Amino acid sequence: xxxxxxxxxxxxxxxxxxxxxxxxxxxxxxxxxxxxxxxxxxxxxxxxxxxxxxxxxxxxxxxxxxxxxxxxxxxxxxxxxxxxxxxxxxxxxxxxxxxxxxxxxxxxxxxxxxxxxxxxxxxxxxxxxxxxxxxxxxxxxxxxxxxxxxxxxxxxxxxxxxxxxxxxxxxxxxxxxxxxxxxxxxxxxxxxxxxxxxxxxxxxxxxxxxxxxxxxxxxxxxxxxxxxxxxxxxxxxxxxxxxxxxxxxxxxxxxxxxxxxxxxxxxxxxxxxxxxxxxxxxxxxxxxxxxxxxxxxxxxxxxxxxxxxxxxxxxxxxxxxxxxxxxxxxxxx
Amino acid sequence: xxxxxxxxxxxxxxxxxxxxxxxxxxxxxxxxxxxxxxxxxxxxxxxxxxxxxxxxxxxxxxxxxxxxxxxxxxxxxxxxxxxxxxxxxxxxxxxxxxxxxxxxxxxxxxxxxxxxxxxxxxxxxxxxxxxxxxxxxxxxxxxxxxxxxxxxxxxxxxxxxxxxxxxxxxxxxxxxxxxxxxxxxxxxxxxxxxxxxxxxxxxxxxxxxxxxxxxxxxxxxxxxxxxxxxxxxxxxxxxxxxxxxxxxxxxxxxxxxxxxxxxxxxxxxxxxxxxxxxxxxxxxxxxxxxxxxxxxxxxxxxxxxxxxxxxxxxxxxxxxxxxxxxxxxxxxx
Numbered sequence: 168x169x170x171x172x173x174x175x176x177x178x179x180x181x182x183x184x185x186x187x188x189x190x191x192x193x194x195x196x197x198x199x200x201x202x203x204x205x206x207x208x209x210x211x212x213x214x215x216x217x218x219x220x221x222x223x224x225x226x227x228x229x230x231x232x233x234x235x236x237x238x239x240x241x242x243x244x245x246x247x248x249x250x251x252x253x254x255x256x257x258x259x260x261x262x263x264x265x266x267x268x269x270x271x272x273x274x275x276x277x278x279x280x281x282x283x284x285x286x287x288x289x290x291x292x293x294x295x296x297x298x299x300x301x302x303x304x305x306x307x308x309x310x311x312x313x314x315x316x317x318x319x320x321x322x323x324x325x326x327x328x329x330x331x332x333x334x335x336x337x338x339x340x341x342x343x344x345x346x347x348x349x350x351x352x353x354x355x356x357x358x359x360x361x362x363x364x365x366x367x368x369x370x371x372x373x374x375x376x377x378x379x380x381x382x383x384x385x386x387x388x389x390x391x392x393x394x395x396x397x398x399x400x401x402x403x404x405x406x407x408x409x410x411x412x413x414x415x416x417x418x419x420x421x422x423x424x425x426x427x428x429x430x431x432x433x434x435x436x437x438x439x440x441x442x443x444x445x446x447x448x449x450x451x452x453x454x455x456x457x458x459x460x461x462x463x464x465x466x467x468x469x470x471x472x473x474x475x476x477x478x479x480x481x482x483x484x485x486x487x488x489x490x491x492x493x494x495x496x497x498x499x500x
Numbered sequence: 501x502x503x504x505x506x507x508x509x510x511x512x513x514x515x516x517x518x519x520x521x522x523x524x525x526x527x528x529x530x531x532x533x534x535x536x537x538x539x540x541x542x543x544x545x546x547x548x549x550x551x552x553x554x555x556x557x558x559x560x561x562x563x564x565x566x567x568x569x570x571x572x573x574x575x576x577x578x579x580x581x582x583x584x585x586x587x588x589x590x591x592x593x594x595x596x597x598x599x600x601x602x603x604x605x606x607x608x609x610x611x612x613x614x615x616x617x618x619x620x621x622x623x624x625x626x627x628x629x630x631x632x633x634x635x636x637x638x639x640x641x642x643x644x645x646x647x648x649x650x651x652x653x654x655x656x657x658x659x660x661x662x663x664x665x666x667x668x669x670x671x672x673x674x675x676x677x678x679x680x681x682x683x684x685x686x687x688x689x690x691x692x693x694x695x696x697x698x699x700x701x702x703x704x705x706x707x708x709x710x711x712x713x714x715x716x717x718x719x720x721x722x723x724x725x726x727x728x729x730x731x732x733x734x735x736x737x738x739x740x741x742x743x744x745x746x747x748x749x750x751x752x753x754x755x756x757x758x759x760x761x762x763x764x765x766x767x768x769x770x771x772x773x774x775x776x777x778x779x780x781x782x783x784x785x786x787x788x789x790x791x792x793x794x795x796x797x798x799x800x801x802x803x804x805x806x807x808x809x810x811x812x813x814x815x816x817x818x819x820x821x822x823x824x825x826x827x828x829x830x831x832x833x
Contacts, residue, residue, distance in 0.1 A: 173601055253586040255606050259809035263822040268506055268686040270614050273588050273604040281603050292625035294508055353601040476592035489596040
């Protein structure tokens, strides 16, 4: 049911049955290490390229999710996912391994909440029972695609972020869990003219502010109505920018605001402004967030990953970077 | 309502209100030239790069669609679209120009039917009234991204296809037209091990066969129940392959089968196996198909675009090419 210009509440809120996260060694050594389901010792994982490693991680996260639930691919109605690689090959080649209906998505690092939103509509409508949502990224495949290959040894800039190596996947279903997606706010594309592909926080914070403001207006809620407001990968600079923008918008986020990109690494890990990538929000969601919600620490969470919608080509052509944010409300009911 | 393993019928079938297609000069000179809504004299259209030209074409198709309907972006609930460029920048930069909620999709040349399918679920569920679906491609931006820049003067291979320069967009709504999307079959990823990125027909025909076979089985229909079965861009070789596969599957398609990639160019235009690209099916759908259905020539059409899910990187890494096909049933009711 539409409850505002961009926000919908779900008549039959889908259940989040289970999540699975698989991350690289660096993420495993970070503050959320104990929450991740599987941590690799080596981020190449025996593959001949970083892209193949990312595909293997993505595929394994979904296989392990199914195995943990003792389910077969045939029991899944739809797979919705995406990633940052050109033509989302991590997800396409993952989908190739499973006999599941597939739809590929791309909203950069907001792809995971795009998937959760679409899956919620599809399940709430009564047409689908089980949908898997996932996204992935890999530090080395992202660096060589968007910036420079690691072999070049380029210096990192102070406002840059570290692309998370990992994949997160969840199973949504029509019933079966007391953790549900109860509402979603769909974002619009925001571009304030920033061209620095090494400052994703500055690019994406305005999109998060637009969607969060729309969400609070549409629902008549305020930040203090949520136990946690969690963005995807704004990092330290982007998080501070968002907090400033939300104070100006009349919705100060306060201490209940956190960012997956800030949570996932320790400052001592030399990641500059923190984590980023389509795998950042999905791994933190599928492990940390679901586990603490199951433990009852948080009852109502606003989860709002953001995405920077540029390509290497658009940056080379001198274009500024558009961004988007989709938010979903997760409730323990 | 689910009516089979991969097929759904829509309880409240969405109406196709209107379509708009904008194509390059070569497409304008082809057999469907009189059907297209706007034909460019120059496929660079005053832009400094082919990518910017593709973005301008995509944006203009949507602006003209809105103008023809005397509608504003504020009246549109959602924009679903995609294209072939890395990180779908043609669609992202188009979405940047409109204050409309946006979700980016990628299933290569099957993106347009992916959008139609998702939009149909969203409208049928009663949550959305007006959704724009679009996709685009550009011969020169696709060649330099997936194969070689045109300036290199590479010889074209006999089984290659010509990427359509153009964008097609449609407006779907909860009511308002007697042309409706009544059912959809969602595809699975099929990969028979073909590695030739210059033979898209061979790559995609098995995916079309899988989805069409599932559709006929799920619905209990046969090819002769449709006035037209229209694939997106299999080209001559892929079309013949599909007809062979469907004969073997017990569903011979016969004379009612056509392909947008075969229809859009004349053999004298030197396009080898015919047209391809995400703009091929969307321009032919938004102009030719909608116009002949409004004229009453066809009452029930099965529209089944296919997509090849590779990237330049996956081809360089020696991978075979996965493919997918989503089909929708369009009926004049």
